Amino acid sequence: xxxxxxxxxxxxxxxxxxxxxxxxxxxxxxxxxxxxxxxxxxxxxxxxxxxxxxxxxxxxxxxxxxxxxxxxxxxxxxxxxxxxxxxxxxxxxxxxxxxxxxxxx
Numbered sequence: 001x002x003x004x005x006x007x008x009x010x011x012x013x014x015x016x017x018x019x020x021x022x023x024x025x026x027x028x029x030x031x032x033x034x035x036x037x038x039x040x041x042x043x044x045x046x047x048x049x050x051x052x053x054x055x056x057x058x059x060x061x062x063x064x065x066x067x068x069x070x071x072x073x074x075x076x077x078x079x080x081x082x083x084x085x086x087x088x089x090x091x092x093x094x095x096x097x098x099x100x101x102x103x104x105x
Contacts, residue, residue: 002056012076013103014042019071020049025083026071042104076102
């Protein structure tokens with residue numbers, strides 16, 4: 001069930017952030033992504049705290065990405081990590097390249 005939930009949200013042309021509204025790093029990641037002006041429909045934020053099977057989802061994210069922490073950020077079908085990783089990609093200019101590659105810019 002958790003695997004199906006996560007896999008159904010990850011898509012080749014989307015940026016997906018699995019996070020929790022109470023997490024400041026999740027908010028920072030979402031704020032940074034919103035500033036970039038990603039095309040409508042290409043950015044999705046999923047608040048894990050609202051999911052009944054939150055622990056199972058985080059366990060599956062651990063299997064998939066090597067980390068259980070939030071945010072877990074996917075650009076296309078690639079997990080880029082968390083907020084620090086997102087910020088580093090943005091600062092290096094690589095984030096824009098990745099977003100263009102999946103058609104999100």
